[in-house]
Amino acid sequence: xxxxxxxxxxxxxxxxxxxxxxxxxxxxxxxxxxxxxxxxxxxxxxxxxxxxxxxxxxxxxxxxxxxxxxxxxxxxxxxxxxxxxxxxxxxxxxxxxxxxxxxxxxxxxxxxxxxxxxxxxxxxxxxxxxxxxxxxxxxxxxxxxxxxxxxxxxxxxxxxxxxxxxxxxxxxxxxxxxxxxxxxxxxxxxxxxxxxxxxxxxxxxxxxxxxxxxxxxxxxxxxxxxxxxxxxxxxxxxxxxxxxxxxxxxxxxxxxxxxxxxxxxxxxxxxxxxxxxxxxxxxxxxxxxxxxxxxxxxxxxxxxxxxxxxxxxxxxxxxxxxxxxxxxxxxxxxxxxxxxxxxxxxxxxxxxxxxxxxxxxxxxxxxxxxxxxxxxxxxxxxxxxxxx
Ligand code: PLP
Numbered sequence: 136x137x138x139x140x141x142x143x144x145x146x147x148x149x150x151x152x153x154x155x156x157x158x159x160x161x162x163x164x165x166x167x168x169x170x171x172x173x174x175x176x177x178x179x180x181x182x183x184x185x186x187x188x189x190x191x192x193x194x195x196x197x198x199x200x201x202x203x204x205x206x207x208x209x210x211x212x213x214x215x216x217x218x219x220x221x222x223x224x225x226x227x228x229x230x231x232x233x234x235x236x237x238x239x240x241x242x243x244x245x246x247x248x249x250x251x252x253x254x255x256x257x258x259x260x261x262x263x264x265x266x267x268x269x270x271x272x273x274x275x276x277x278x279x280x281x282x283x284x285x286x287x288x289x290x291x292x293x294x295x296x297x298x299x300x301x302x303x304x305x306x307x308x309x310x311x312x313x314x315x316x317x318x319x320x321x322x323x324x325x326x327x328x329x330x331x332x333x334x335x336x337x338x339x340x341x342x343x344x345x346x347x348x349x350x351x352x353x354x355x356x357x358x359x360x361x362x363x364x365x366x367x368x369x370x371x372x373x374x375x376x377x378x379x380x381x382x383x384x385x386x387x388x389x390x391x392x393x394x395x396x397x398x399x400x401x402x403x404x405x406x407x408x409x410x411x412x413x414x415x416x417x418x419x420x421x422x423x424x425x426x427x428x429x430x431x432x433x434x435x436x437x438x439x440x441x442x443x444x445x446x447x448x449x450x451x452x453x454x455x456x457x458x459x460x461x462x463x464x465x466x467x468x469x470x471x472x473x474x475x476x477x478x479x480x481x482x483x484x485x486x487x488x489x490x491x492x493x494x495x496x497x498x499x500x501x502x503x504x505x506x507x508x509x510x511x512x513x514x515x516x517x518x519x520x521x522x523x
Contacts, residue, residue: 137415137416137419137420137422137423139423139503139505142415142502142503143503143505144165145164145165145166145411145503146162146163146164146165146503147165148162149162149503151473152473152474152475153472153473153474153475153508153511153512154475154501154503154504155474155475155476155498155499155500155504155508155512156475156476156477156497156498156499157346157347157450157499157500157501157504158297158300158325158346158451158477158497158499159346159477159499160345160346160352161345161346161347161348161349161501162349162501162503163345163349163350163351163404163408164349164407164408164411166407166408166410166411167349167350167351167404167405167407167408167411168351168404169407170196170403170404170406170407171351171400171401171403171404174193174196174399174400174403175400178192178193178196179193179399179400180192180193181193181396181399182194182197182373182396182397182399183197183373183390184372184373193399196403196406197397197399197402197403198212199403199406200402200403200405200406200409201215201217201389203406203409203410203413204342204356204405204406204409206413207409207412207413208332208334208358209333209334209335210334210335210358213388213389214358214359214360214362214389215356215357215358215359215389216356216357216359216388216389216392216393217354217355217356217389217393217397217398217402218341218354218355218356218357219353219354219355219398220343220344220345220352220353220354220355221249221322221323221324221341221342221343221346221355222249222253223355224339224341224342224343224355224356224357225249225250225253225291225320225322225341225357226253227357227365227368227392228253228289228291228320228339228341228357228365229253229254229256229257230253230368231365231366231367231368231392232288232289232364232365232366233364233366234257234260234261234262234288235261236260236261236262237261237262237263237286238261238262238263238286238288239262239263239264239265239284239286239287239288240254240257240262240263240264240265240287240288240289240290240291241264241265241266241267241279241282241283241287241289241290241291241312241317242254242264242265242266242267242290242291242292243266243267243268243269243274243292243293243303244266244267244268244269244274244485244486244489245269245272245273245274245293245296245298245299245301245303245483245485245486246291246292246293246296246322246483246485246486247293247296247297247322247324247481247482247483248482248483248484249322249324249341249482250291250292250293250320250322250341251266251485254291263286265282267279267282269486271299271301271446272296272298272299272301272444272445272446272486273301273303273304274292274303274304274308276304276307276308276311279308279311279312280311283311283312283315283317285316287312287315287316287317288317288318289317289318289319289320289338290308290312290317290318290319290320291319291320291322292305292308292319292320292321292322293321293322293324293325294321294322294323294324294325294326294332295324295325295326295329295330295451296325296451296483296486297324297325297451297481297482297483298444298451298453298481298483298486298487298490298495298497299444299445299446299449299451299453299486300325300428300445300446300449300450300451300452300453300499301445301446301449302326305319305321305337306336309336309337318338318339318364319337319338319339320337320338320339320340320341321334321337321339321340321341322341323340323341323342324341324342324343324346325346325347325451326347327342327343327346327347327348328346328347328348328349328412328417328420328502329346329347329417329420329421329424329450330417330420330421331417331418331421332417334358335360337358337360338359338360338361339357339358339359339360340357340358341355341357342355342356342357342358343355344356344401344402344405344408347412347420347501347502348405348408348409348412349408349409349411349412349502350401350404350405350408350409351400351401351404351405351408352401353398353401354398354401354402354404354405357392359388359389362388365388365392367385367391367392367394369392369394369395370394371394371395372394372395372396373390373393373394373395373396374386374390374391374392374393374394412502415502420502423502424450424500424501424502424504425448425450426506427450427500427504427506427509428445428447428448428449428450428451428452428500429447429448430506430509430510430513431452431498431500431509431512431513432445432446432447432448432449432452433447434509434510434512434513434516434517435452435454435513435516438513438516438517438520439520440456440457440458440520441454441455441456441457441516441520442454442455442457444490444495450499450500450501451497451498451499451500452497452498452499452500453487453490453495453496453497454495454496454497454498454516455491455495455496456496456516456519456520456523458523459519459520459523460493461478461479461491461493461494461495461496462478462479462493464478464496464516464519465477465478465496467515467519468496468512468515468516468519471515471518471519472511472512472515474511474512474515476496476497476498476499476512477496477497477499478494478495478496478497479493479494479495480493480494481494481495481497498512
């Protein structure tokens with residue numbers, strides 16, 4: 136049973152605000168903060184180096200998170216590389232693929248910049264980047280079929296858009312990409328931890344630790360189905376077997392992709408947070424967030440002068456008060472009731488500016504959001520709309 140009252144105790148910050156910005160980053164549960172404190176207070180050392188007892192414990196706890204994430208996703212933890220965030224995970228693929236002049240990448244017009252700019256930057260290397268159009272925040276798989284060519288190496292698509300919460304037909308797109316011999320990268324920034332996700336059909340999946348997985352900021356992971364096409368782009372300590380002045384040999388993956396001292400406390404905190412997500416159950420979280428999305432959509436749609444862009448049920452609700460700058464609306468929500476929402480173009484300029492040149496106000500729910508908070512949010516939007 137989804138017990139919101141117990142869950143709220145995990146997030147003390149929520150007693151002082153109405154946090155509706157979970158699409159940007161989530162609040163971190165106490166158990167993750169406590170796990171990070173335990174690292175600092177009881178056994179802090181470096182990972183993978185040194186044989187003293189603190190280093191051994193650190194390595195065990197760090198690797199425990201990889202195992203927990205593997206269990207959570209239903210994959211071998213050896214296929215998970217820790218990253219700083221989803222952006223870092225996507226860049227590992229963009230920079231770690233050996234591109235040849237004339238290769239093609241296909242992405243879409245609904246992407247967050249994290250899954251657009253790394254590909255556009257490859258144009259300088261002679262890679263052709265094709266961008267599929269969108270309608271109402273959804274990409275038509277038929278357009279992917281038409282865009283594919285023999286030179287397409289990769290299709291990079293988001294699962295759920297951060298502007299509208301629309302869900303892309305990624306299973307169909309994966310089949311089309313694979314049938315054409317291309318790889319597919321899924322940006323799961325807005326789906327991991329929010330809805331059931333089977334990463335196994337994809338070649339790469341970028342996962343932020345700090346959104347639906349409830350981990351601390353500065354954490355994330357890349358799922359890699361097959362490492363053979365991915366080169367190491369960051370060299371240094373912790374990734375090598377043997378080094379002479381003539382050369383070096385790399386450790387097997389995933390270690391070879393994690394050069395330098397990683398975000399050890401963050402990864403350990405992420406492990407504890409994933410435990411909470413697992414206890415709640417992603418299916419239950421999805422049902423809860425969908426109900427809240429419906430409540431917000433119904434409430435906002437009934438207010439005169441409010442335009443709602445997101446589909447009903449999406450826990451990411453983009454809207455505007457007609458004639459009002461979205462930044463002003465977000466500030467008014469904060470000033471009146473301490474309601475934290477995001478406004479503007481949401482690091483997804485092509486999609487957000489197609490809705491409104493100034494972007495939108497975006498309220499996004501998390502597993503810890505209550506119906507009472509959504510009701511206060513809707514009432515406050517109504518007050519703001521009515522007071523102009
Ligand atoms: N992709 C999408 C769809 C996002 O919403 C975001 C962040 O909001 C990102 C990628 C980038 O995530 P991160 O901040 O973890 O790099």
